[in-house]
Amino acid sequence: xxxxxxxxxxxxxxxxxxxxxxxxxxxxxxxxxxxxxxxxxxxxxxxxxxxxxxxxxxxxxxxxxxxxxxxxxxxxxxxxxxxxxxxxxxxxxxxxxxxxxxxxxxxxxxxxxxxxxxxxxxxxxxxxxxxxxxxxxxxxxxxxxxxxxxxxxxxxxxxxxxxxxxxxxxxxxxxxxxxxxxxxxxxxxxxxxxxxxxxxxxxxxxxxxxxxxxxxxxxxxxxxxxxxxxxxxxxxxxxxxxxxxxxxxxxxxxxxxxxxxxxxxxxxxxxxxxxxxxxxxxxxxxxxxxxxxxxxxxxxxxxxxxxxxxxxxxxxxxxxxxxxxxxxxxxxxxxxxxxxxxxxxxxxxxxxxxxxxxxxxxxxxxxxxxxxxxxxxxxxxxxxxxxxxxxxxxxxxxxxxxxxxxxxxxxxxxxxxxxxxxxxxxxxxxxxxxxxxxxxxxxxxxxxxxxxxxxxxxxxxxxxxxxxxxxxxxxxxxxxxxxxxxxxxxxxxxxxxxxxxxxxxxxxxxxxxxxxxxxxxxxxxxxxxxxxxxxxxxxx
Numbered sequence: 061x062x063x064x065x066x067x068x069x070x071x072x073x074x075x076x077x078x079x080x081x082x083x084x085x086x087x088x089x090x091x092x093x094x095x096x097x098x099x100x101x102x103x104x105x106x107x108x109x110x111x112x113x114x115x116x117x118x119x120x121x122x123x124x125x126x127x128x129x130x131x132x133x134x135x136x137x138x139x140x141x142x143x144x145x146x147x148x149x150x151x152x153x154x155x156x157x158x159x160x161x162x163x164x165x166x167x168x169x170x171x172x173x174x175x176x177x178x179x180x181x182x183x184x185x186x187x188x189x190x191x192x193x194x195x196x197x198x199x200x201x202x203x204x205x206x207x208x209x210x211x212x213x214x215x216x217x218x219x220x221x222x223x224x225x226x227x228x229x230x231x232x233x234x235x236x237x238x239x240x241x242x243x244x245x246x247x248x249x250x251x252x253x254x255x256x257x258x259x260x261x262x263x264x265x266x267x268x269x270x271x272x273x274x275x276x277x278x279x280x281x282x283x284x285x286x287x288x289x290x291x292x293x294x295x296x297x298x299x300x301x302x303x304x305x306x307x308x309x310x311x312x313x314x315x316x317x318x319x320x321x322x323x324x325x326x327x328x329x330x331x332x333x334x335x336x337x338x339x340x341x342x343x344x345x346x347x348x349x350x351x352x353x354x355x356x357x358x359x360x361x362x363x364x365x366x367x368x369x370x371x372x373x374x375x376x377x378x379x380x381x382x383x384x385x386x387x388x389x390x391x392x393x394x395x396x397x398x399x400x401x402x403x404x405x406x407x408x409x410x411x412x413x414x415x416x417x418x419x420x421x422x423x424x425x426x427x428x429x430x431x432x433x434x435x436x437x438x439x440x441x442x443x444x445x446x447x448x449x450x451x452x453x454x455x456x457x458x459x460x461x462x463x464x465x466x467x468x469x470x471x472x473x474x475x476x477x478x479x480x481x482x483x484x485x486x487x488x489x490x491x492x493x494x495x496x497x498x499x500x501x502x503x504x505x506x507x508x509x510x511x512x513x514x515x516x517x518x519x520x521x522x523x524x525x526x527x528x529x530x531x532x533x534x535x536x537x538x539x540x541x542x543x544x545x546x547x548x549x550x551x552x553x554x555x556x557x558x559x560x561x562x563x564x565x566x567x568x569x570x571x572x573x574x575x576x577x578x579x580x581x582x583x584x585x586x587x588x589x590x591x592x593x594x595x596x597x598x599x600x
Contacts, residue, residue, distance in 0.1 A: 075110075079103050084111065084137060085130045092129075095137070106148030106175050111137045123164040124150035144193070145169035147179060157182040157205060166190050174200040174225060181209040184242075187249075189217030194225035197255045197284070201226045204238055207262075212242040213249040213278070221250040229259035229288075239266035240288070245273030250281075257286040260318045264288035267305055268295055269338075274302040283312030288321065292347070294338050294364075295327040303365075304339040314375075315351035317384075322357065323349040324373060328364040328392065335392060338364035349375035349404070355383035359404055362393045371400035371422065377407065384408075386426035390415040395433070398422055447577045449507075451514070455566045457521075458577070491564070491595045493557040498600070501563055502552035503536050503593040507575045510547045514572040515540045518549055522563045533566075540571075547575075554598065565593055 076095040078084050084097050092113040100107025111127075117136035119126045125139040139149065145168055151161035158179035165172045166185065174194045182205040192211065194200025202225060204210055211227060213220050227240035240256030243249065243266065256264035264285030267275045285291035291314030294305050314323040324347055328337045349359050360373055377384065386404040389395055390412020396419060403425040411417070420433040449456045493499065501520040510516075517538045521531035537551035549567075557563070569575050577591055 081107070081127065082130075085127055087129070089129075089131070089135075092135070092137075100148060100151065101153040106146060106177070107151065109149065110140045112140055114138050122150075122168055123152070123161065125168055143169075144171045144173050146173045146175060148175065156180075158202075159183040159185070159209075170219070174202065176200055178203050178228075180205050180231070181211075182206060184208050184210050184212055186212045186214050186244075187220050187222065188213075188215035189220055191219065192222045192225060194223065196224050197253050198226050200224060201228050203228045203231055204240070204259075205231050207232065207236045207238040210239050210242060212244050213246040213251070214244045216245075216247045218248045220246065220248070221252070222254055223250075223252040224254070226255040226257060228257050229262055230257075232259065232262070234260045237262050237289075239263040240285075241265050243267045243275050243278055244270055245275065246278055247276045249278045251279070251283060253282040254280075255284040255286065256288060257284075259288040260321075261289045263290040263293045264314070265292045265310075266290070266295075267293065267308070268297055269300045269302045269305070270297045271299070272301050274304050274306065275308065276306040278308045280308070280310045280312060283310070285312070285314045286351075287316040287318065288314070289318060290321065290325050291317070291323045291349070292345075293322070293325045293327070294340050295325075296329045296336065296338050298329065300329075303336055304341055305343065307342040308340075308344075310343070310345045310347065312346075313348040313350070315349070317349070317351075317353050317357040319354040320356045321354065322361045323347060323359045323375075324371075325358075325361045326364045326366055337392075337394060340364070340366045340369055342367075343369040343371075345369065345400075346372045347374075349373060350377075353377045353384050353407075358385045358388050359407065360386070360402055361388045362395060363390065365394040365396070366398055367394070367396045369398050369400075371398060371402060373400075373402045374404070376405040385410050387411075387424055389417070394418075395420060398433075401425075448574050449516075449567055449569045449577060451569045451572050451574045453568060453570045455519075455568045458565045458567065491562065493559055493561050493563075493597075495597070496559050496600065497557065498554060498598045499557050499563070500552050500554045500596045500598055501534065501536065501565075501593070502550075502596075503565060504548065504550040505567065505577055505591045505593075507547045507549060507577060508545075509573070509575045510541045510545060511572040512541055512543050514547075514575065515570045516547065516549050516567065516575070518551070518565070518567045520553055520555075520563055521566050522555065522557065523561050531564075563595060 076093055079098050081097055081100045084095055095111045098108045099105040115135045118134055119136050121128050127137040145165050147162060147165055150164040151158055155161060159182045162185055171191045174192060176195045176199045178201045180203050229238055232238055238259060239262055240259055296303055326338050326340045328335055384407045386407040386409055387402050388410040392414050394416045398420045401423045407426045409424055409426045417433055422433045424431040503518050518536045519533040520536055521533055523531055534553045534555055536553050537549045541547045
């Protein structure tokens with residue numbers, strides 16, 4: 061401590077300057093006045109500041125802004141500050157980590173600043189109506205010391221948030237399941253420019269519904285999850301009665317997923333033998349997944365319900381990396397009424413047979429595999445069972461069939477290899493060529509209830525202003541049944557399509573009664589769905 065008399069003037073208008081908090085608290089009565097400390101524990105440790113002596117105060121000391129002199133008694137040193145408290149003000153040399161100091165700071169202030177440096181957390185810290193702000197991602201770092209550490213955003217208090225920080229799990233082993241940033245029944249929280257990293261068996265951004273609460277209207281902008289087992293994870297704690305996550309907005313990146321890792325996961329939970337689904341509803345997610353994506357990892361893994369959400373997930377893997385999954389739906393996933401695009405350079409698409417897919421407009425691409433999810437039930441391209449084709453010689457369109465008869469809807473997932481010249485899409489049940497090129501249209505229809513001698517014709521119809529005979533017909537197959545029972549009609553046709561031209565499928569039966577196109581019947585040992593059709597661009 062600086063004990064030069066000239067620095068301790070009895071003129072209270074003069075500023076007393078000492079090295080540390082211990083020096084300040086040791087100043088004897090009669091010498092106390094406006095004072096500055098150069099550090100809390102040591103000079104320049106970030107805990108310095110200016111204090112005013114209040115001789116009448118009996119306020120409770122709080123580790124950071126109110127201190128009692130070493131001699132005790134009435135009177136307190138009061139830190140001069142406004143609105144934002146700095147974390148180092150509250151950290152004692154003997155603490156062992158920043159956790160006690162952060163807890164104390166959050167008791168005192170609504171906004172706590174985490175300055176440049178690495179600060180160890182040994183306990184979980186909950187923000188409810190509180191904010192943590194750092195000096196920048198990668199500069200202000202909270203390092204987790206155990207699985208109970210991390211930061212949780214909780215409750216329905218507007219203003220809860222965190223920004224400009226990195227949460228690092230570097231002290232944890234690969235076997236732990238810690239989460240960097242947890243949203244627990246959080247509503248209207250805001251997270252900006254926050255990174256979670258080095259949690260290979262843990263979660264970067266973990267949305268958890270607890271008890272009867274849920275997560276709603278949280279905004280995450282400029283987030284990053286690096287080397288985390290899960291980048292973003294939506295789940296329900298065991299015993300919780302609330303499944304839904306409403307209207308959350310997420311924009312960020314996931315990189316360096318480990319083996320078995322997942323970029324975006326929506327999980328289902330089973331309680332007492334009853335499966336309950338997590339519901340991601342009304343969300344907007346724009347996520348870039350890239351870097352060293354390991355074998356066995358999944359870019360998007362949906363095991364629960366995702367409804368009415370906009371999902372835009374893009375990225376790329378290292379050259380030659382194909383042993384991961386771009387999208388996994390299932391088992392028993394519900395993917396309904398979503399929009400967006402899920403695109404990855406390599407990998408594969410996995411859709412479980414019991415997955416429900418309804419009324420989506422999502423373009424999927426995994427390497428050379430391109431699919432458009434429009435309206436589908438099940439994990440394969442299919443026709444709903446018992447679509448009747450009348451035997452009056454009239455053409456029956458297998459798209460845009462009237463909604464008046466639920467049995468007459470062609471519900472499907474379209475599977476197509478990526479064209480050399482990219483560009484097809486599907487609108488309202490019709491394929492639309494985005495770029496000019498030569499296209500191959502294929503069909504494989506499983507017909508039931510056929511009688512010997514019946515004739516079946518299948519055409520691809522292109523252009524035309526409506527689903528009518530006005531279009532140009534391209535013959536795919538034309539055959540006569542030799543016997544009663546089941547008939548497979550299949551073939552393909554190639555033709556050049558201009559950009560914007562449409563193609564749909566039509567069939568008709570003559571010479572007997574109506575027949576049914578039955579996609580519910582599985583054929584072969586691999587249980588391939590019976591009725592399919594596809595369209596492939598062969599190039600320009």
